Amino acid sequence: MSKSLNLFISTSSGTSPNFTPLSKPSISFLTGNFRLPVQLKPSGVSVPAPPELLITKASYDPETISAAALASTNGLGGVLSGASPEQGSYGGGVVVSAVSADTSSIEVDAVTEAELKENGFRSTRRTKLICTIGPATCGSEQLEALAVGGMNVARINMCHGTREWHQIVIERVRRLNEEKGYAVAIMMDTEGSEIHMGDLGGASSAKAEDGEVWTFSVRAFESPLPERTINLSYDGFAEDVKVGDELLVDGGMVRFEVIEKIGPDVKCRCTDPGLLLPRANLTFWRHGSLVRERNAMLPTISSKDWLDIDFGISEGVDFIAISFVKSAEVITHLKSYIQARARDSDIAVIAKIESVDSLRNLEEIVLASDGAMVARGDLGAQIPLEQVPAAQQKIVQVCRQLNKPVIVASQLLESMIEYPTPTRAEVADVSEAVRQRADALMLSGESAMGQYPEKALTVLRSVSLRIERWWREEKHHEAMELPDTASSFADSISEEICNSAAKMANNLEVDALFVYTKNGHLASLLSRCRPDCPIFAFTTTTSVRRRLNLQWGLIPFRLSFSDDMESNLNKTFSLLKARGMIKSDDLVIAVSDMLQSIQVMNVP
Numbered sequence: 218m219s220k221s222l223n224l225f226i227s228t229s230s231g232t233s234p235n236f237t238p239l240s241k242p243s244i245s246f247l248t249g250n251f252r253l254p255v256q257l258k259p260s261g262v263s264v265p266a267p268p269e270l271l272i273t274k275a276s277y278d279p280e281t282i283s284a285a286a287l288a289s290t291n292g293l294g295g296v297l298s299g300a301s302p303e304q305g306s307y308g309g310g311v312v313v314s315a316v317s318a319d320t321s322s323i324e325v326d327a328v329t330e331a332e333l334k335e336n337g338f339r340s341t342r343r344t345k346l347i348c349t350i351g352p353a354t355c356g357s358e359q360l361e362a363l364a365v366g367g368m369n370v371a372r373i374n375m376c377h378g379t380r381e382w383h384q385i386v387i388e389r390v391r392r393l394n395e396e397k398g399y400a401v402a403i404m405m406d407t408e409g410s411e412i413h414m415g416d417l418g419g420a421s422s423a424k425a426e427d428g429e430v431w432t433f434s435v436r437a438f439e440s441p442l443p444e445r446t447i448n449l450s451y452d453g454f455a456e457d458v459k460v461g462d463e464l465l466v467d468g469g470m471v472r473f474e475v476i477e478k479i480g481p482d483v484k485c486r487c488t489d490p491g492l493l494l495p496r497a498n499l500t501f502w503r504h505g506s507l508v509r510e511r512n513a514m515l516p517t518i519s520s521k522d523w524l525d526i527d528f529g530i531s532e533g534v535d536f537i538a539i540s541f542v543k544s545a546e547v548i549t550h551l552k553s554y555i556q557a558r559a560r561d562s563d564i565a566v567i568a569k570i571e572s573v574d575s576l577r578n579l580e581e582i583v584l585a586s587d588g589a590m591v592a593r594g595d596l597g598a599q600i601p602l603e604q605v606p607a608a609q610q611k612i613v614q615v616c617r618q619l620n621k622p623v624i625v626a627s628q629l630l631e632s633m634i635e636y637p638t639p640t641r642a643e644v645a646d647v648s649e650a651v652r653q654r655a656d657a658l659m660l661s662g663e664s665a666m667g668q669y670p671e672k673a674l675t676v677l678r679s680v681s682l683r684i685e686r687w688w689r690e691e692k693h694h695e696a697m698e699l700p701d702t703a704s705s706f707a708d709s710i711s712e713e714i715c716n717s718a719a720k721m722a723n724n725l726e727v728d729a730l731f732v733y734t735k736n737g738h739l740a741s742l743l744s745r746c747r748p749d750c751p752i753f754a755f756t757t758t759t760s761v762r763r764r765l766n767l768q769w770g771l772i773p774f775r776l777s778f779s780d781d782m783e784s785n786l787n788k789t790f791s792l793l794k795a796r797g798m799i800k801s802d803d804l805v806i807a808v809s810d811m812l813q814s815i816q817v818m819n820v821p
């Protein structure tokens with residue numbers, strides 16, 4: 218299906234340039250971000266050709282298409298607004314702003330740029346940081362404070378809040394990126410269909426005291442819920458549990474013992490008191506083992522999850538994290554679904570490793586995914602707690618070997634939900650994840666509903682910087698064996714080039730690695746080697762640039778480049794020098810998708 222798109226744009230100064238696309242976008246094309254070459258019809262504004270419209274948010278349903286576009290046109294400064302589609306076939310409001318982003322410019326995240334200028338690039342942070350956005354951080358000002366504090370990825374958890382709520386958060390992040398020059402990527406995390414409690418009838422938490430008897434029920438209650446009653450998501454619950462079973466909320470934050478079953482109601486006595494949070498995960502245990510009855514048959518992606526995934530695709534999120542992955546098939550299936558729905562989008566799929574099955578099928582799951590998360594919250598509820606550290610180490614190692622980004626998540630700084638400083642044990646835990654050289658660390662409750670989200674982010678940042686520096690000073694060069702992951706000879710060449718370039722960078726103590734990569738693959742191969750110096754990754758699209766945000770040591774830039782490396786390098790040097798991000802005589806090693814070579818040079 219192919220239709221032409223005419224965007225009629227009026228500027229704040231009253232002139233009305235009319236853009237006509239030079240190519241005809243297809244409908245599926247309109248569901249993601251894309252650049253559209255346009256012709257400018259006569260108007261009051263003179264714009265050197267050929268200008269380009271960057272459609273940053275376009276959503277499609279059979280009746281209407283609405284698009285938010287960023288006119289990226291040579292010489293067209295200022296903000297254009299109040300646009301509406303000209304030809305009736307496209308309904309919906311179109312918000313268009315124009316910036317003068319010509320092909321000779323370079324885009325880098327404003328926070329990284331400031332950091333580069335201030336500290337020089339040797340000491341930039343290599344470990345990436347993810348913050349879960351919740352009531353404590355959903356305002357634009359709070360989001361900006363997190364962006365300034367080093368948040369690389371904002372995570373929205375579809376367990377909580379409505380789609381409308383999440384949409385507002387996504388919009389705010391996107392607006393900050395556009396207006397203030399951040400490059401925060403968005404990760405949508407699915408709810409998954411394991412057993413969890415309901416929303417506590419709207420209460421933010423409930424206290425379960427020792428010895429109290431609570432009712433767990435699948436019945437639908439009018440709100441407010443009767444006292445000491447918990448709603449459950451899993452219909453088979455009352456049939457599956459037995460009197461004497463142990464019920465663990467959030468992996469043991471609160472414990473109950475099943476004392477009686479009355480139809481759909483299960484009466485339980487609290488044996489370990491604590492705070493019940495809305496939608497907390499539940500597991501039940503019999504004779505010291507996790508019970509996996511029919512709930513083991515629940516689909517990994519529930520029907521609600523599919524709707525959330527559709528939402529994520531139409532919002533153009535950068536990552537979708539899938540909860541309770543059991544096998545590689547579900548990932549493969551989801552990836553082809555995304556491909557079919559949004560042919561030009563490159564949403565990365567992250568497998569959350571948080572169940573016994575996911576550990577059993579770890580390698581094939583990681584291979585099928587674009588990255589993995591050590592989701593220690595639920596993992597710790599499914600395997601004995603003392604096995605979690607070894608599982609973390611193993612997952613990080615497998616991901617590194619298979620060249621997939623890996624996130625360490627949950628309870629990194631749990632006490633900071635309530636207190637302004639972390640425990641020493643928490644700092645040690647963060648240090649260990651950094652020392653394992655995970656790609657990213659994630660905050661959950663600390664940033665979603667805690668009292669000190671920015672302070673928690675600061676702790677992650679400063680601990681990461683300190684441990685990374687210690688690692689370099691101690692010359693702990695990479696000891697991990699990195700097997701060949703290539704599936705073709707061409708891929709093998711890329712891999713060898715990156716391994717060698719990273720090694721040379723360490724031995725020659727160069728200041729930076731430069732990589733020119735269209736799809737990001739070469740950048741990830743360099744990142745996998747965890748070299749001592751930062752990796753400047755130049756890529757042509759904003760979406761690839763945002764996706765590279767998750768990977769260790771990469772500083773992603775957006776830059777238009779050609780197949781001529783000589784001219785690419787000269788252009789990059791002069792642009793970066795002009796912005797004060799590098800200086801003459803800095804030693805650089807460059808590799809690229811286009812040219813199978815390693816170049817070592819001093820910045821002229």
Ligand SMILES: Nc1ncnc2c1ncn2[C@@H]1O[C@H](COP(=O)(O)OP(=O)(O)O)[C@@H](O)[C@H]1O
Nearest residue numbers: 349350351352374376377378494661662665666
């Ligand atoms: N969008 C949201 N709306 C309301 N509360 C949220 C939201 N996201 C997260 N939270 C709160 O932050 C806590 C921690 O977040 P997270 O770890 O992502 O969820 P969970 O613990 O349910 O897996 C949640 O238990 C919930 O109380």
Ligand SMILES: C=C(OP(=O)(O)O)C(=O)O
Nearest residue numbers: 571592593594595626627
């Ligand atoms: C990150 C996790 O998943 P969620 O917060 O969605 O339960 C976890 O279980 O550790």
Ligand SMILES: [K+]
Nearest residue numbers: 376406407408
């Ligand atoms: K989730």
Ligand SMILES: [Mg+2]
Nearest residue numbers: 571592594595
């Ligand atoms: Mg989980």
